[in-house]
Amino acid sequence: MKTFFNTIGNLFRKPVTTKYPFEPTFKPDDYRGLIGFEESLCIWCRRCEAVCPPGAIVFSQDMEGKQTYHFNRAVCIYCGECVRACPREGALFQTAEPAPCALKAENINNGWNKLFDEAIESRERYAAEKKKKAAEKAAADKAAAEAKKTMEGDEGMNPGNN
Amino acid sequence: MGRQYEIPVGAQHISLLEPLHFKFTTENERIVRTDANVYYVHRGIEQACCSKFKFRQVSFVVGRVCGLCSISHTTAYSQVAEKLLKIEIPKRAKYLRMLVIELDRIHSHLLCLSHVAENSGFEALFMKTMQYREFSMELLEAVCGNRIQYDFSIVGGVARDLKPETGQLILQRLKNFMPQLEELVGIYQHNWTLSLKNKGTGVLTREDAMRLNVVGPFARAAGLAVDVRNETEDLLPWKEVGFEMITDTAGDVHARNMIRLREIGVSIRLIRNIIDGLPESALLTETKAFPDGEATVRLEAPRGELFYYAKGNKTQVLERLKIKAPTFSNVAGMVHAFTGNEYGSAAAIIASYDPCLSCTAR
Numbered sequence: 001m002k003t004f005f006n007t008i009g010n011l012f013r014k015p016v017t018t019k020y021p022f023e024p025t026f027k028p029d030d031y032r033g034l035i036g037f038e039e040s041l042c043i044w045c046r047r048c049e050a051v052c053p054p055g056a057i058v059f060s061q062d063m064e065g066k067q068t069y070h071f072n073r074a075v076c077i078y079c080g081e082c083v084r085a086c087p088r089e090g091a092l093f094q095t096a097e098p099a100p101c102a103l104k105a106e107n108i109n110n111g112w113n114k115l116f117d118e119a120i121e122s123r124e125r126y127a128a129e130k131k132k133k134a135a136e137k138a139a140a141d142k143a144a145a146e147a148k149k150t151m152e153g154d155e156g157m158n159p160g161n162n
Numbered sequence: 163m164g165r166q167y168e169i170p171v172g173a174q175h176i177s178l179l180e181p182l183h184f185k186f187t188t189e190n191e192r193i194v195r196t197d198a199n200v201y202y203v204h205r206g207i208e209q210a211c212c213s214k215f216k217f218r219q220v221s222f223v224v225g226r227v228c229g230l231c232s233i234s235h236t237t238a239y240s241q242v243a244e245k246l247l248k249i250e251i252p253k254r255a256k257y258l259r260m261l262v263i264e265l266d267r268i269h270s271h272l273l274c275l276s277h278v279a280e281n282s283g284f285e286a287l288f289m290k291t292m293q294y295r296e297f298s299m300e301l302l303e304a305v306c307g308n309r310i311q312y313d314f315s316i317v318g319g320v321a322r323d324l325k326p327e328t329g330q331l332i333l334q335r336l337k338n339f340m341p342q343l344e345e346l347v348g349i350y351q352h353n354w355t356l357s358l359k360n361k362g363t364g365v366l367t368r369e370d371a372m373r374l375n376v377v378g379p380f381a382r383a384a385g386l387a388v389d390v391r392n393e394t395e396d397l398l399p400w401k402e403v404g405f406e407m408i409t410d411t412a413g414d415v416h417a418r419n420m421i422r423l424r425e426i427g428v429s430i431r432l433i434r435n436i437i438d439g440l441p442e443s444a445l446l447t448e449t450k451a452f453p454d455g456e457a458t459v460r461l462e463a464p465r466g467e468l469f470y471y472a473k474g475n476k477t478q479v480l481e482r483l484k485i486k487a488p489t490f491s492n493v494a495g496m497v498h499a500f501t502g503n504e505y506g507s508a509a510a511i512i513a514s515y516d517p518c519l520s521c522t523a524r
Contacts, residue, residue, distance in 0.1 A: 016293050026300045030322075032307035053219040079222050079313040080321060 032078040033097040037069050041091040048082035048092055057082060060119035061126045070115060073099040074108045164189045169505060173202045177281050177509035180519040184512070188505050196500040198493055203523045208483050216478040217243055217453050218317050227485065228521040229310050230270045233262045234463035235485070235521075236315040238470040241397050241461070243317045246453035246474045252443040255319035260398050261436045262305060262314050263461075264429040265332075269298035270464035271379075271422040271429075274516040275350065278419060281509040282359035287349060294342045297335045304328050319446035329437045336430050343426060350419045360416040364511035366499040367413055376495035378466020378488050380515060383421045384413035390462040397459065403435040415507075415514040452476045463488055465516050487521030 018025055035057075044067050049057045056076035059067045078094070086092040102108040172183035181202035187195035207227055211220045221243070225236040237259050244251060276291035299309050305328060306312040314320055350356065366376065371384035381388050387409050391400040408424045410417040453474025461468045466488030473482040496515050503511060 016296075026303070028304040028307065028328075030307055030325075031303070032313075051216075051218065053215065053222040077222060077311065077313065078308065080307075081219075081222070081316070084321070 027096070029096060031096040031098070032080060033095045034073060034099050035071060035076060035078070035080075035082060036093045036095050037071065038091050038093070039069065041088050042069065043088050043091070045087060047085045047087065051081050051085040053077060053079060053081060055116065058116050058119045059123070060115075061123045063126060063129060065126060065130075070119060072108065072112045074102045075112060166194065171508065171512075173199075178512065179277065180517055182517060182519045184500075184508070186500065186505060186508065191504050191506070193500045193503055193505055193508065196497045198497050200489075200493055200517075200519055201523045203520055205524055207524045208485060211483045212480050217246075217474070217480050220480065220483065221316055222313055224483075224485065225311055225313055227524055228487070228518055230273065230518060231266065231463040231465065231468070231521065232310065233259075233266045233306075233312045233314055234461055234468050236313065237263060238459050238461040238463075238468050239472075239483075240315040240317050242457050242459040242470045242472045243453060244447075245457035245459065246455060246472060247317070247449055247451045249318060249447045249449050249451075251319050251447050252445060253441045254443040255445050255447075256398055257403075257436050257440050258320045258324055258445075259315055260400070260403060261324070261433060262302070262312060263398075264432045264436070265298055265302050265305065266312075267429050267464045268426050269295055269302065270516075271426050272298065274464075274513070275346070275419055275422055277513040277516075278360070278415065278510055279350075279356065281513040282356055282415075284353075284356055287353075287356070290349075291346060294339065294346065297339055301332050301335055304331055316446075318448065319444070323445055324437075324440065329440070332433065333437060336433065340430070343423070343430075347420075347423050350416075350423060357416065359507060359510050360419065360514075361412075361414060363415050363503050363507040364499045364514060365412070365414045366495055368411075370498055371413070371495060374495040374498055375491055376466075377491045378463075378516075379418055379421045379425065380466065380492050380495060382408060383410045383417040385409055385411045388467070390460045390467050394460060397461075400432075403432050403439070405432060415510055418514045452478065453480060465489060465518055465521075466491060485521075485524060487518065487524075489515075489518045489522045492517070493522075 044059070046059050046067075049055075049059055054075050054077050056072045058070050060070060061067045076099070078099075080094050083092050083094050166187055166189050169186045169188055170183065171186065172178050173181045183199040183202065185197040185199075186193050207223060211223055215223050221236045221239050224239045225232045227235045272291055272295035276288045276295065279285075279291060280288035302312065303309045305322070305324060306314045307322065314322065366380070366384045368385040370376075371381045371386045376384065376386065377388055387407050389407055391398075391405045392407050395401060406428050408421055408428060410421050453472070454476045456471070456473045459470045461470075468488055469484075469486035471482070471484040471486075472480055475481045492515060496512075496517065500508065500511060
């Protein structure tokens with residue numbers, strides 16, 4: 001009998017489900033959403049890139065040594081590990097905004113893999129260039145030092161000139 | 163002896179949510195023999211954890227082993243890594259880990275119950291249980307920031323703090339849930355239609371459960387008092403927050419349902435105690451050490467005992483990580499408990515085991 005009245009009552013009860021895209025669903029204030037980046041505060045230590053479990057952050061570097069931050073919202077798992085690892089408060093932060101869907105035109109997977117490899121390569125290129133320059137500089141310094149030494153030696157060899 | 167038929171169920175089947183394959187040998191609708199094949203989803207996670215990822219990143223990788231007991235895997239891994247690093251985590255972190263594990267247990271048990279109802283042919287109860295389960299998902303989202311992949315435990319502590327208003331929200335929602343839980347207990351216990359499919363089917367006796375090393379609610383329904391929460395006290399202080407063992411004697415599908423419902427009651431009490439007595443301390447123990455030596459950890463996941471073994475070699479990458487999931491321990495018991503039942507009950511019995519093959523095959 002109780003079941004019967006329940007069934008009749010169910011005809012007039014409101015549905016439990018919500019009309020999701022038109023009505024908001026439950027969302028806590030500190031939802032784990034998109035990772036934000038504040039370039040002016042970044043100290044370019046690349047610690048976030050080192051700790052990121054899926055590898056969703058990568059820094060590329062041009063030949064002048066300027067680094068650029070790249071972030072892939074489709075690879076990111078929103079764990080917040082980069083925010084915890086960041087030594088500079090406010091440079092990386094987690095917003096409560098969910099990530100938008102990836103579109104086909106973005107080519108988010110293959111494009112990202114390519115970008116990731118290129119970024120690593122650009123850094124290596126910069127490091128190699130820097131090393132080369134450092135070596136050249138060291139060689140030049142050494143040559144200069146040797147020249148100086150020779151000059152000093154020459155001076156030392158003729159003390160009686162004065 | 164009548165004619166025997168072999169009926170394959172799985173690896174893809176309408177009543178199975180998991181990629182598992184059973185081959186039933188039936189005789190006049192009665193199951194006389196069962197073979198199981200559970201390794202359909204090998205993903206190579208253990209190998210990835212020992213080669214590609216650093217040990218601090220592994221806790222996020224093992225969280226993806228299973229969607230339902232994500233927090234059990236991350237916590238078990240974090241604990242084993244903390245043993246290798248030889249650090250002690252703050253007390254607040256321990257309490258918060260317990261809180262999320264218990265919330266997770268509520269949602270996992272309700273999911274299992276709803277599938278038992280669905281596979282027994284009671285679609286309306288499936289809908290009702292799923293409706294009541296939603297609150298636990300929302301609470302998990304409020305605590306961890308995500309509905310399924312919690313990423314809550316990290317090596318050395320927990321990632322997020324519990325805000326006081328979230329604690330109040332949890333208590334409020336649990337209060338709202340109590341009458342719903344009583345309603346569910348009433349239906350699962352007394353509904354005549356459900357009892358036809360559930361009472362006396364899939365029976366596993368206490369002796370068999372002991373012999374076949376069954377764990378979790380499956381064992382507790384058979385009268386075997388095994389629960390890691392009752393045995394270990396060093397890593398998470400379960401008894402301090404009022405853990406209580408729940409056992410039944412019947413060992414059938416109905417007993418498993420009742421065990422799960424009563425465990426939800428215990429979980430609710432534990433959560434209330436945790437929130438009331440949440441100690442104030444830091445959330446994270448920082449260390450710069452690298453994992454060294456070997457360690458094992460046992461943890462009570464919703465489905466039973468979860469076992470982790472890890473070996474470190476003083477580098478960033480672990481040398482070996484071994485995961486033994488509760489369903490793996492239960493496979494022998496699962497195969498045994500089918501014998502003598504009608505083939506028509508097989509679907510409900512499978513659901514009542516609450517198998518998690520993604521955990522098992524990794």
